[in-house]
Amino acid sequence: MTDRIRAIHSGFVQPGRGVGNRLMYVTLVAASLGLLLLGKADPELMERVRSNISDVATPILDTLSRPISSTEKVISEINLLADIRSENEKLRGENDLLLQWQSAARKLEVENKQLKGLLNFAPDAEPGFITARVIADTGGAFVRSLIAGAGLRNGATKGQAVVTNEGLVGRVQGVGTRSVRILLITDLTSRIPVIVEASRTRAIMAGDNSDRPKLIHLPPGAVVSPGDRVVTSGHGGAFPPGIQVGIITAVDEKGIMVQPFVQRERIEFVRIVDYGLKGILDAPSAAEGAGVSK
Amino acid sequence: MKPGFLQRLDLIARGSTPFVLTALLIVMSAIPTRIPEFAHIAPMLPLMAIYHWSIYRPDLLPAWAVFIAGLMQDALVGTPFGVNALVFLAVHMVVLSQQVFFTGKSFAVVWIGFAMVSAAAFVLTWALVSGFFGQSTGLMNMFFQYLVTLGTFPVLTWMLMLWQQRMLTTE
Secondary structure, eight states: OHHHHHHHHSSOOOTTOHHHHHHHHHHHHHHHHHHHHHHHHOHHHHHHHHHHHHHHHHHHHHHHHHHHHHHHHHHHHHHHHHTHHHHHHHHHHHHHHHHHHHHHHHHHHHHHHHHHHHHTOOOOOOOEEEEEEEEEEEOSSSOOEEEESOOGGGTOOTTOEEEETTEEEEEEEEEOSSOEEEEETTSTTOEEEEEETTTTEEEEEEOOSSSSOEEEOOOTTOOOOTTOEEEEOOGGGSSOTTOEEEEEEEEETTEEEEEESSOGGGOOEEEEEEOSOOOTTTOTTGGGGGGOOO | OHHHHHHHHHHHHHHTHHHHHHHHHHHHHTSOOOOTTHHHHOOOHHHHHHHHHHHHOGGGSOHHHHHHHHHHHHHHHOOOTTHHHHHHHHHHHHHHHTHHHHTTOOHHHHHHHHHHHHHHHHHHHHHHHHHHHTSOOOSHHHHHHHHHHHHHHHHHHHHHHHHHHHHSOOO
């Protein structure tokens, strides 16, 4: 306690008093407000600044996030050992089923190839991808984004789709030299053109900072029901069609909720996928391949 | 001459720790924990640091340092630039204006003070971010994040207090 009092009365200049201090506050508050306005006027510039700062923090974040990854690995390893027998049983069953699917897929592949040959179909370009580790899960109630440890030097660019093998994670919002900021599909500002797989209903999936983004802008008379799968539609040309996104969990007066396949806390590595699409401005024709699903 | 120089260097190094610790908390808050749902309600550690140093050692955490910390937080978290800078500055200003009130008060009073100041800080952040994007960012997560922040406060304050007593006591 005495320490506290001594600190305050120890002859240090009392801050918060005097014209100089007030001027300092006014300047800094004005600077903050100025930055907010600038961010509204020129989001690109602020995103670049943000990326540069993230770049500086990347080596630190990269190092600090490693122990957590390895601790988590040990725990999941132990869990796996515990139920290895039942897991094995389950996998055998699944394997039988998959073998049947495999033969079906082989047959369809051949058929598909023949039909494509008949139609003189131009195939999509094979996508390239970058695998990156998630080094920051920048939490909080206000923004939903991640930082991954790959950047311009690895070939990442703004707008690219980010996926895991479970489905769509989000898109690249900003790129630094060695880090990318990924805007999750659950973020308030995320808007993804999607299609409901069963009924081919087009919609926009809008994030609202909750775990369940909503489907909006459905055509009148559209029929969707819980359990329907939602995939990207490819409209707008930002994302290729057919990346799986989630499952519709509820259709009620509050809206149509989608449960994304990707769970945020389980993302350790992501793939940043380059489909060679440049977004609405540069590739108006990209959306027209929408009938083809991958 | 030489020991005098080293002593001064030591003082500067110790004196810069409030800012360095705040910056460290900002970076630490960004490390992925992989605990389900935790990311959305993770405690606002930097806010506590700003509050703590504004009460006990405002001389070592001047307004410009608070501003820089806010910008760092904005850059890493992804909030629009200026939001956390403004919020941290507001906390700093409010605490300093109540300096006389906080002097020599028990921990409970300091905690209650934090409950009020951080509630205002969360509401201000919500208003700024919602205003910036033109839509509400959702209140539920914010409320839980506030509660978690409030619950973590004693632990972090205890650690900062230890540091303060060991490293920053003025002889």
